[in-house]
Amino acid sequence: MSIFREPSCRSLPAGESSPTAVRLKAVSYGGIGAPALVLLLFLTSAVAQTDEFDDAELIDRGRYLAIAGDCAACHTSDSDRPFAGGYPMEMPMLGTIYSSNITPDAEHGIGDWSLREFEGALRRGVSKGGRNLYPAMPYISYARITDRDIRALYAYFMHGVEPQAEPNRNNDIPWLLSARWPLKAWNTLYLESGPYEVDPDRGEAWNRGAYLVQGLAHCGTCHTPRGIGFQEKSLSEQGNHYLAGGPVLAGWQAYNITPDDDSGIGLWTEAQLIQFLKSGHVNRLAQAGGPMAEAVENSLARLRDEDIHAIATYLRAIPAVRSDGGGPRQRQGQPSQSVIALRGKPLASDIGEDVDGARLYLGLCASCHGADGTGSEDGYYPSLVHNSTVGAHSDHNLRQAILHGVRRDIGQGAILMPGFARQLSGEQLAALVDYLRQQFGGRRGPDAPDRAAP
Structure with a gap:
């Protein structure tokens, strides 16, 4: 039986009474009367409902x-x-x-x-x-x-x-905007009401993946851009813009997860995608932070392997959507030489008002990510070279990671990157982001069109 097909109820032949009906009929004929029959029906229904769930x-x-x-x-x-x-x-x-x-x-x-x-x-x-x-x-x-x-x-x-x-807490919404009738x-x-319908032209893994991505996992809630009415522009792969990325809560950006080579995950292998879904981490490629880290930790990392495989199967087969330009975000940049040249030179433990991006990197980041930005060999400290967040068209997620850090615990040891919101001024943050994006991400510096405010 397909996992999407509902079990059918057995129909009684014409003229046949159910066992419950026969028992009630017998009681009724015994002279108990209508009130007792109503009470018995209620009790029978209540017991059946309790047993059912x-x-x-x-x-x-x-x-x-x-x-x-x-x-x-x-x-x-x-x-x-x-x-x-x-x-x-x-x-x-x-x-x-x-x-x-x-x-x-x-x-x-x-x-x-x-x-x-x-x-x-x-x-x-x-x-x-x-x-x-x-x-x-x-x-x-x-x-x-x-x-x-x-x-x-x-x-x-x-x-x-x-x-x-x-x-329950009362919402903090102005009275004039709290009316529910516009909803x-x-x-x-x-x-669009109605349960998922199986596509007969697709395999079981694809359909299972579509069911999870479109429904329970609600990936489009974050990863599909919104329209003028704050609605998701598409609810499935049959519409435009589906899973092409968009802004989410707290200043984070959900990336394009369609199989486009430049904007999305088209250059990811199936093994890399599965690894990311299960761990939130693919060394030299991507690391989950913010809401995505929470989704991995609380949900995706705890799914069965066959469901993760189904999600990957579906995501790799949907139409590719080009959402931004500039080349593949995970193929940009090169290892740093400027930071290596700074090693051995005096650097105050207090970064003070230093606004040199390379010096800020050396003081805050190099101890984990390496002086040249290539991380550790075991991948625990990720490489910033060819990193899909550092090389992304938007700097939103890079800034959020620097300010608030990354925390993720999937039962294989906690991933913890500290945040530097209390240590960096707005000018310093801008200098560090510019250095990371130019050196390791191959992106433009201060003139980037989508610079996020600190």
Whole structure:
């Protein structure tokens, strides 16, 4: 049976009654009467519903699907209270919204939600009681989740998650912008409802990858550029701009992950892509930071090998999109000689107001990345030469990494790069970024058209 096909229910032959109906019929004929029959029907339904979702195998499946959907990333602000909500998200032109409690707590969470109400939130962005959710909740992508997987997720959140009596926080949105009714119009324009449909012309791995990328993993939420209505320009490989990159939260940039040789990952081998998805690291090529590091740590690194292979299969087969120019971002630059020439010369431990990029590099970066920028032989300290972040068209992610560092723990030892936000002035940051991009990334310096503000 295909993993996308829902099991069919057995139909009763004409004239045949179900065992439950026969038992109820017998009780009714015994003289108990209509009130008792109604009560018995209610109790039978309640027991059936409890038994239906309190199933270890179904809960286990839902737990895995919640990992694939990276639900914890947005709905957990305190690791001691998973899924209790309160995580802040900056929304363009609106303000800050806080994720909701999705534990089975009946007062503050979703403990009294029905399966239908749960499905409505995931697929249509409509909460219990009919309130529209902000599209920070990726229901645009979750609309593709199959009925079978919706049921498994419901079982997990009702029976596999500890209830947390954590009240939901009020959003920090100006009153005039807090109305929810415009979201109904937004959904009418941009929401494509309906579960994923298998492409019969593609193999099972491709279809599984498409299902994960378009749906649960919601890759397009970050990696697809947005339109004038803040909508994803495409929701699948059948549209233009799909996965061509775009800005994300906190100043980071999601890269083009289509198989374009220059703008995307067209020069990556399948093995390199799989390694990156599982670890967030490919030496001399790419290292995940910011939101992508969180996605790797919380979700991708914990997926089964066959699902990672399916994602890679799909990403390597979708149409390539050219989103910026200047040559392949991972084929730029060369090892530094200027920094090597500085070794042995006096360099104060306090970088002070030095604005020479090479000296800043030597004082802050060379101890890990090497004086020539080629990193360590084992790849733990990545090379900056031919590095896809250093050589990218935009300097956003390079600046964010310098300012805030990189943290990633995937069970094979933590990856930690310190941030230098407290040590660098705006002028120093600009000088260091310019040096890195010119020396190791082959990019232009201060005249770069997309310079990000410090």
